[in-house]
Amino acid sequence: MSNTSRVVLFSLSGFSATENHKITLFSLSLLCYSVIVLVNMCLILTIIFDPNLHEPMYVFLCNLCINGLYGTASFYPKFVYDLLSEKQVISYAGCLLQVFVIYSYATIDFSVLALMAYDRYVAICRPLEYHSVMSVRRTAVLIGFSWLVPLFCEVMVIALTSRLKLCGSRINKLYCENWSIVKLACGSTRANDIVGLIIIAFYCAHALFIACSYMRLIKTALKSIEGRKKFTQTCVPHLLCLLNVTAALLFDVMYSRYGSSSVSQNVRNFMAIQFLMMPPVLNPIIYGLILTKIRYRMVTLIMMSCQRFKQKV
Template sequence: MMNSTQVSYFILTAYFDTGAFRYLYFVIIMVLYMLIVGSNVFLIVVICMNRSLHEPMYLFLCSLFVNELYGSTGLFPFLLLQVLSDIHTVSKAFCFLQIFCLYSYATEEFFSLAIMSYDRYLAICYPLQYNTRMTTHKITVLITVSWCFSSVLCLVPAALSAPLQLCGNIINKVYCDNYYIVRQSCANITVNNIYGLIGTTLAISCPVTLILFSYMKILRVCFSGCKQSRQKAVSTCTPHLVSLLNFSFGAFFEILQSRFNMSGLPNMLRIFLSVYWLTCQPLLNPVLYGLNVSNIRITCEKMLFA
């Protein structure tokens, strides 16, 4: 048994001895990180440098790409160090910093996708009033509130968990997870559990409500409108829906494998499922929006091949 004065670091037990393959894994992770950084930074620059893209949809996309960089930076540099290391430990302070970073990334991702669904609802259902309904002030408020709310929502669980008296320091993952830390507490964790339930409910219910409301309205317009309006709505919403489903899929498996005993699964598969939502989403979004949104695709082609 360990008390809180002894727990100054955590041991990440999901890593295994890869021998000479560690350098191969290092290269793969490095390439993935470079692709994520390069693609997201490129699209941010494209949007910022072209005044024709200074419209609500593209500004929301810019915020989404910034969040991809934020979440990836909270994971990939850490993975690179751990893959080359023989001792997979992390200090308590850094562990809680990573928890805040990854949790706030996930919450902001969900809120960003919800705001983007609301933006698509206004564009499709009120095309003539869109510019008066989605003003610059409203865009600023939506983006600022989503980032601030996500940060506060995720700062509280880290602040509640940090002073807990712990009886262990084992985290069976490749990165820090608040759930594993709270589960090893020797103290009363009622407050942590209550806030965890409230925070999770808010982080899920608020975006889901906005997304369902937006798409119910969009579907009503699609079914009542002409074939051309339906095709336009489908082409406009497809990248967003694919991104939303991909992130929801990754988040679902992350929650599933964290909360339930998945020891029967191969170690590599469990690691893949735990990092899927932090890897595939930042890789997928630039491809989705870079290739499927015509204005961005045309602007990228002009910048690359001019």
């Protein structure tokens, strides 16, 4: 193969560190993915089938869980298959598709969390205007933008990456990542770098917006007992999820661009996949445990299911 020939397959060299633990990792990964599907589906179905939960905050939460399933579906099935395969390869088209889904999953997560911060700001700082501001129509529009804008951003990223001529086909990760592909390019990647930095800046602006919202939230909540109670019940789980997602993404972005090759492959692998492990598992659990309405409804459904099972037995 010449240096500028068309790449058909990429090899995923991150699996070199898994040779001695394949069965263990396969079992843990399958268990992790099963838990992700279970906890997210439980929360999604609870919100969909309970009319009392058809409020903006819970609708946003439902979208967060749907996005968790969307993002992890692009990683876990391929990952567990590769663990038991002799060769860990992925097609060029499959690699770009995986990049698109994983990156859009990460940005949609942040967009939805920004919407949830705005929703809590209106609920606590402008309670009398809440139902007019967060109307059904506006909620639907906001959710649409929270999905369409990240998807459009990733279409641009993939379009730029697909135009690059590559001088290699080895990706030093467990999955396809845009920065790893760009580093294989033979020519200039200036356009990719600029667009990447613009997108990162755009989502840093999301973080700034969330921070400003919470500064106002905390200031307002401290003025009354009712405000403090509402903040504790609905904002604390959002803050925990936000810290969870932000830390996970920050680790991955910073390490992808500035990480040292001297770090062991096992550590690099963990840092690369933890944003596909922690947020999808912890987010629904945090909300399910802390939000009273969801916890009460889920406990009720479990008890009803147990009673029906006993009656059949």
